[in-house]
Amino acid sequence: GEDVEQSLFLSVREGDSSVINCTYTDSSSTYLYWYKQEPGAGLQLLTYIFSNMDMKQDQRLTVLLNKKDKHLSLRIADTQTGDSAIYFCAESISGNQFYFGTGTSLTVIP
C-alpha cells in the first residue's frame, strides 16, 4: 500500500492546541481525511480536505495541506480531555481504495 506516516504519540495539556502531523507519498491523492477513534469504537470521520485546497477550518479543527511537501496536519484548538483518542489520517487516490496512516495516540493531560 501507499506510505502514510504519522508519529505514534502526542501529549498536550488541557486548553493547549494539539497539532497532529501526517505525510503521504502519492501526489495524485484526491481527498485527504482525518478520523478519530475512541477506545473500543470504530473510526469517526472528523473532516476531510480536497487536494486542491490549502486549508479547511471546522470549529476547533483546522486542517492544513502542503502539497509540495506532501504534508497534512490537524490542529485542535483548546484541546479537551474528551479529545484523547487515536487520530488517523487517510488518503484517497483513485478507484475505491483508501490508505490509512498508523494512527497518532493523543493524550490530553488535565
Place this chain on the structure above:
Amino acid sequence: DAGITQSPRHKVTETGTPVTLRCHQTENHRYMYWYRQDPGHGLRLIHYSYGVKDTDKGEVSDGYSVSRSKTEDFLLTLESATSSQTSVYFCAISASGGLQPQHFGDGTRLSIL
C-alpha cells in the same frame, strides 16, 4: 450515525475453524469494505465490494474470502482461521467509493487461539 452493524462484536475460536463475520448496512450504499486493524499497521484493506456480487481484493486478502448477495450485507469468511488473523475487523461503507468519505462500524474483535 451511519447505519452499520457488525456481528458478532467479539469472537474467540480455535485455529483451523471457519469463521464468518457479517456487516449489515441500512444506508443503501453501493460500496462496502472490510479492514483489519493491528498495532503498528493502522487499518489495512482486506476486500471490498462495489455492488452486489462484485468484489475485489485489497492489500491483505490472503486467507480471506467475501460475498455480497444483497446490497445491505457483506460477509467476510476465514476459511481456516490462523493465529495471525487475530485482529479487530472493521466494516466500512461509502456511497461513491473513493470520492466519498467512508463510515465505519464499531468493529469485531476476533481472537484465534
